[in-house]
Amino acid sequence: MSDLETDQTLVERAQSGDKRAFELLVVRYQSRLSRLLSRLVRDPAELEDVTQEAFIRAYRALGSFRGESAFYTWLYRIGMNTAKNHLAASGRRIPSTSQRVQDEDAESSDDARTPRDLGTPESLLLSREVADTVNRAMETLPDELRSAIQLRELEGLSYEEIATLMDCPIGTVRSRIFRAREAIAGRLRPLLDLGGNRRW
DSSP, X not given: OOHHHHHHHHHHHHHTTOHHHHHHHHHHHHHHXXXXXXXXXXXXXXXXXXXXXXXXXXXXXXXXXOSSSOHHHHHHHHHHHHHHHHHHHTTOOOOOTTSSOOHHHHHHHTTTTSOSOTTSHHHHHHHHHHHHHHHHHHHHSXXXXXXXXXXXXXXXXXXXXXXXHHTSOHHHHHHHHHHHHHHHHHHHHHHHTOXXXXXX
């Protein structure tokens, strides 16, 4: 059974009143949703509250879930709205979805280009420089490009899921991701001495 099928089965059971099924969905997606929301809500205690509130809202709205999108896509929307509402209610400006990409995320995106021996000082320095360069490149991207590349590379969503979340055609998603990758590759080429026809 695929992840989508498993989710759908759990959702259907939860919709029928099986609270344990929803608890399994929480266990499955809690850390992933929390990591995503941490880009908006910086305080760990607040983040825990907002994540919990997102799941409460999802549970209450579960009857309206029709399976037209993946469960995580639906949960993602609820989580982002919950975080934005929380920030707005406390009078804070909603930050860019990623003012600072976590180093481990950036480094994982560059595994194919970093040295395999990560134990040497030189390779550790290069790895840090690559991560910092990717972070800076991400920060300079227009919002629509940054959101698309984050959802694809950091959250692992499909093009179809991203198109649904961003409310645009799949072709537009592909174009945004391509442009984002090109922009990031342009910043990385001097550091990694990549050929002009190679992307990260």
